[in-house]
Amino acid sequence: MIPRISGTRLAGIAVLLAGAAAILYGCAGTPAEDNSASVEAQTIAMMKESFKAHGQAGLDRLDQDDTQRLCSKYSTTPPPAAVAKKIEGENLAKVRYPADGKLMGDWKKGEKIAQLGRGMQFSDDPAKPAGANCYACHQLAPKELSYGTMGPSLYQFGKKRGYTEENRRYVWAKVYDAEAFSACTNMPRFGEHHILTDEQIRDVVALLMDPESPVNR
Amino acid sequence: MPDPMKIRANLVGDSTEVKVLMSHEMDTGLAKDSSGKVIPAWFIQKVTVLHNDQQVLYAQWGTAVSKNPFMSFKFKGGAKGDKVTITWVDNHNETRTDSAVVG
Amino acid sequence: MPRKLRSIPGAAAALALAVITVTLPIVSVPAAAQESVEKAIEQYRQDLQGGNPAELWEARGEEIWNTPRGPKHASFKSCDLGLGPGIVKGAYAQLPRYFPDAGRVLDLESRLVWCMVNQQGLTHAEATKVTFGKGSRKRSDLEALTAYVVAQSDGTKMNVSLADPHVRDMYEIGEKMFFYRAGTHDFACATCHGSDGKRIRLQDLPNLTKKADAQRAYTSWPAYRVSQGEVRTFQWRLHDCLRQQRFPDLIYGSDASIALTTYLAARANGAAYAGPGMKR
Structure with missing residues (x-):
């Protein structure tokens, strides 16, 4: 179980703010890309908690x-x-x-x-x-x-x-x-x-x- | 104790249409389990259907009938409120009887 | 392959004109005959009109639903699927949803487990001992309960609300997961379910990125799998897809399983739920 989930929105906003700040310095992706990266990180963390190793298929199979x-x-x-x-x-x-x-x-x-x-x-x-x-x-x-x-x-x-x-x-x-x-x-x-x-x-x-x-x- | 059957009996024109689902493994005796051991044959052998007290169908089944069998048939006559009673007996002598009212 | 057996029972009484239809088992068929498998299944469905064997699971599930069980002797009548304690009608069409008492987004199956643990006093291990049954010797209460509950949403329009931010988060994660390529074969869900009109061997693949296909697919699960003689739930569907994707073992009721379910269920919104279905 991932307790962090309920705080996702807040985290997303924090990332958005960070993204906006970074744009001022002219060196970051768009807020949409940052939000996508945040969802991606959550997805990977959640998957790691949601599968179990079984036979020859270990959790390393989830690593890309x-x-x-x-x-x-x-x-x-x-x-x-x-x-x-x-x-x-x-x-x-x-x-x-x-x-x-x-x-x-x-x-x-x-x-x-x-x-x-x-x-x-x-x-x-x-x-x-x-x-x-x-x-x-x-x-x-x-x-x-x-x-x-x-x-x-x-x-x-x-x-x-x-x-x-x-x-x-x-x-x-x-x-x-x-x-x-x-x-x-x-x-x-x-x-x-x-x-x-x-x-x-x-x-x-x-x-x-x-x-x-x-x-x- | 085997699971109950699901029986529907409805008057269609001058016939009674009966549909019944039975809960049974219907093992053929040909399949093997995961350890390679043959799963012995276990199947419904006899099916009897009574309309009120009169027998309207008797069937002998073998291993060619599917798991959780479904059977439908019609018989002439019957009226709303009549009782249809179905009994099966398998090769382990387990049996199950259920009834439905013709609607 | 399913066929019809038509015979006149010799012992039937004279007044009994009988045309009997009896279901026969599906056996493996030679390749050349497989072209007609889809048609044969369709014929089988028609033969079984009003007689999907899933009804046997529904009946068992209804009995379990109403029977007090566990150390706390509580039945599911106190189990709230989102529409109030014990209310089953239409509940499945709005799941998954966020349950404040659990602090999680739950699908139907994880909610049933939650009720078993929190209301009936079972341990999580007891509640999930048999998730996917195998014959009458190893039966799953969860499959029976699921069949019973989903049948009470037959004809109800799918309406998974994404208004709650918890649910929307799960939807977005589920979407990412759908496109997540990994494992020895580089497969994602989208590998097989992301383009139109494709098939694996002779099995047609729904394009789940398209609304119409997603609706048709989601609303036909859970289903009676003829080849297995079992009712299979949506958790099973995901678990077995991911096994074939060469991923590790998806934990029953895990957050990722619920996220993926949320994504697929919400994409079916607007379509009438039509289960339990029947599959090859």
Whole structure:
């Protein structure tokens, strides 16, 4: 419980006054931005009191990195170009390619990873590998009709884009950290957040880029 | 003691329409619990409906009927104020009887 | 998938012309058949017109409401949901609200817990021992009470007042939380519920940033979940969404849960409440 809540209005006014004072010195955001920052601080404090650690999901899951913090502000509108550039640059720097340079695995395993929705929830066994649940948001192999529409269709991805090394590197990086290419995308950062292992990402790359994969047939 | 049924009985034209909800797990005997143990079959086997004192429906059910079953049916005749009495018996010999007045 | 079983009972008396409809369980269906799941659920709803199994919860909840319980032998007749002690009709449509006696903004479920603790003398642990039930072996009084109370607001226009500054603060925090991205998957509520006409697998997603969708979604909870055979409350809805968001475990009746509920409930203002609903 957060006893501070009933005093929120007062605190808000104090912040507004501080904001107004700061403007006189020509070095602060607008009062609206300050109020928003105050609500944000209260929100984070309240969330920390309102969740409990459970299984593999500790309270540190509530801590935001730069990307998450910035993208929370741009959920319904795209971020301004400068912010987008910053986010994409920071994330591109985090992309790690496999040490042995091998980008393609087994598309059959990739298909299973694309189907599996389990993983990283407090109700999941952390000893079992997580899935990517690609079908939750994307169309891939045409025989799977139960696919979502949050993301674009990836049917015939490799066939249309071309089976080049450059494209394989792009798919690897996109799965590893999608924020490197489109800031504030809805797509999780599977490598950066250790949802998938390198071997699993290889299998997903194969699902999209192997000419034998049902995605490209 | 099983939970009460929810029974509605209404005269529609020259028929009485009966709708009943029953509170029952209706375990199929095929599902497993979280520890992997089979949950034994537990389901309503017999349903009897009386219009006043006369039987108008008898049904034998199996595990293909859903949890918390809903059943609706009509029978010819009946009048406002008549009594509809429903009884179920499950495979553990637990039973429940409830009545409603035709409205 | 729900289907209708039509048969003539052999043993029925001659005067009994019977067309029986019996509900059958939902089982997992092959992908190709899932296109029709929404339609099948709609058919199931029609078959069950006036027969939502949530009524069984409502009946149990009404009995609990009227029965003295706890060390203080008090019933919920002394529980004030905002419209006066024991008054249930229309109360849910105005919740969450600020309760001076509790010094907090409370939603229905946290208010029920408050009454159990402060009026009936239960400990908080006793009151919240079973929040989300599982079958007849592990039943939740809170789910039953919630089903009973919300049903008394069926048809009442949602009217959550933001005039009280405590409630408005919670609304603003709830809004921030709705857009708060975190966790291993970078998900916020808005990730799945912030754009039009999207779906996860075959499940349509309401865009809760749009008034019409927010109204339709909020007014259909709590609901009987056919796939679980249980009535699920709004606290459950948030708890399970946040689990899938890969967040930690949302504490039942916590301030954040109430803030988010306040945001979503107030966004439904003006729409007629229509629950308990029925969901897949």
